[in-house]
Amino acid sequence: MKKNVLFVCTGNSCRSPMAEGYFNYLTKKKTLNMEARSAGTSTFCGFSPTAEAIQVMRDSGIDISNHKARKLTLEMIDRADIVAVMARGHKSRIHSEFGVFSGKLKLLKEYSCHADLKDMEIFDPIGKPLKEYKKCFESMKPAIEYMVEVLCK
Numbered sequence: 001m002k003k004n005v006l007f008v009c010t011g012n013s014c015r016s017p018m019a020e021g022y023f024n025y026l027t028k029k030k031t032l033n034m035e036a037r038s039a040g041t042s043t044f045c046g047f048s049p050t051a052e053a054i055q056v057m058r059d060s061g062i063d064i065s066n067h068k069a070r071k072l073t074l075e076m077i078d079r080a081d082i083v084a085v086m087a088r089g090h091k092s093r094i095h096s097e098f099g100v101f102s103g104k105l106k107l108l109k110e111y112s113c114h115a116d117l118k119d120m121e122i123f124d125p126i127g128k129p130l131k132e133y134k135k136c137f138e139s140m141k142p143a144i145e146y147m148v149e150v151l152c153k
Contacts, residue, residue, distance in 0.1 A: 012040030
């Protein structure tokens with residue numbers, strides 16, 4: 001049975017597409033029966049990722065240029081085995097809008113065995129220089145790698 005992961009951020013143009021791309025890259029490389037999608041809590045559907053997000057991922061050998069922003073729906077949440085959000089505000093919004101309180105809804109960094117409990121949010125690089133997108137991606141990689149490990153067990 002395929003494991004489904006849903007990454008959620010605000011606009012679905014930076015953080016969650018990068019997380020989706022990296023997760024799918026890792027699971028494809030390891031030939032695992034898992035798939036990630038991403039969505040935004042406040043997005044305009046159909047928009048492409050930012051040029052900076054595309055560049056950061058391209059530099060890592062991952063192409064997210066065909067991604068199109070999607071608005072989060074209850075159906076997406078129901079289909080997912082894990083819903084990983086980038087910030088506490090996303091978690092609160094999903095609780096209030098969709099009534100989701102299950103154990104499958106967590107901050108992405110909760111999946112990191114190296115997480116600093118004071119720094120559990122993935123910062124939003126939107127509107128910032130490329131180096132901030134790189135920092136953002138680097139900050140989420142360990143959690144995604146650990147998540148793949150956990151799902152393999």
